[in-house]
Amino acid sequence: MSSKIYTVWGGKHSGKTTFAVSLACALSKRNKLVGLISSNLTYGELQTFFGQSVPEEKGIFEALREKSPNIGERFSEYTESKNLFFLSVPTAYSGMLSETVTLEETEQLIHAASLVFDILIIDGASQINNPVSDVGLWLSDTIFTLHRPSIAAQMWYSGVSDFMQELHITEKQKHIILAPNGEFDPQTYQGRMPLPFYCELPYIKSASELENAGTPLYFASDRPCRRYGRVTEQIAGKICGGGKA
Known part of the structure; x- marks a missing residue:
């Protein structure tokens, strides 16, 4: 594979898609051709974040059936960036097709996409x-x-520990903690989870409002979003700098 592949993972409501979208935006601004793939096989989260629709002739189910080498045609271009393309389920409901997706088809899709894009980001799912x-x-x-x-x-995290060992992915993880929103003390959490946290992302109170309006946090202009963007920029810089992110 020619591209670097990054997966964003975590439990429910951990901000996975918010971060995956922001990281993809930051990388695309660095003149990298970026592909972003959603793992949500029932609802098109990415088109909500980008404020766009995905037609039925595009999207992940068509990409999984793709036999020609031009898999990039199934991705949708983000209109605000010529370097960012995303692959999601169509906007029209197609949830019944989710049961037909196999590991073999998915591996072929990701391999094919890795030949098209400089960087491939997978927006992971909390379920295993x-x-x-x-x-x-x-x-x-x-x-x-x-x-x-x-x-x-x-x-x-405790529940997926056996899964992580089975896939041998523990060493590949960079742990990111979200800043407190007043509901839980992060120091207490870090004391219970003795992990090497890579960085902290700011808490954005207006995240849901912005995303539902089709505005990725990376492009929002208020102060908290700019702080979020700066952290994302630092990670994108390490990725593009050739060092380990």
């Missing part, structure tokens, strides 16, 4: 029976594992 997320974790060069401090996050 998702073929797109599982293959992404296995093939990734680096996994960014997000933690929103809570008892639920602690239980999720």
Whole structure:
């Protein structure tokens, strides 16, 4: 494979998609051709974040059926960046097709996409029976594992520990903690989770409002979003600088 593959992972409500989208935006601004793949096989989260629709002739189910080498045609171009393309389920409901997706098809798709893009980002799923997320974790060069401090996050990480050992992905993980939102003390969480946290992402109170309006946090102009963007920029810089992210 010619491209670097990064998977964003974590428990429910850990900010995975928010970070995956922001990182993809930051990397695309560095003149890298970036492909972003969603693992949500029932609902098109990415088109909500980007404020765009995905037609039925595009999207992940068509990409999985693709036999020609031009897999990039199934990705949708983000209109605000000529270097960023995303692959999601179509905007029209197609959830019944999710049961037909296999690990073999997904591996072929990711391999094919890695020949098209400089950098491939997989927006992973919290559950461990998702073929797109599982293959992404296995093939990734680096996994960014997000933690929103809570008892639920602690239980999720404990619950997937055997899965991590089975896939041998522990060493590939970079742990990112989200700043407190007043619900849980992050120091208490870090004391219970003796992990080497790579960095901290700011808490963005307006995240849901912005994303529902089709504005990635990376492009928002208020002060908290700019802080979030700076952290994302630092990570993108390390990725593009050739060092380990």
